Amino acid sequence: MYQPKPLPLVNRALPTNNVSLVVLAFIGLNIFYNLYSISFDMKYLFVSADRAGLAFVANLQYLYTFSQLKTNLSNG
Secondary structure, eight states, X not given: OOOOOOBTTTTBOOOOHHHHHHHHHHHHHHHHHHHTTOOOOGXXXXXXXXXXXXXXXXXXXXXXXXXXXXXXXXXX
16 A cells, blocks of 8 residues: 655654544544534534544544554553
8 A cells, every 4th residue: 555755844753544544533423523513603603513523533542552553652
């Protein structure tokens, strides 16, 4: 599978393509979840904020898991 070259500015390798696709799928799912069936009146603005907060808290475990994929903790 094709893997792009490291980013020149930060000199770090990109994650694998599978991890990138899963992260993009979660971002798309979160955007859909936040915008599904919302009235865009100013009096319902808190609904969008509540949904964004719930999505953030629900996805913290995935954020931690994906951040540990490339980290080697045994070299401490």
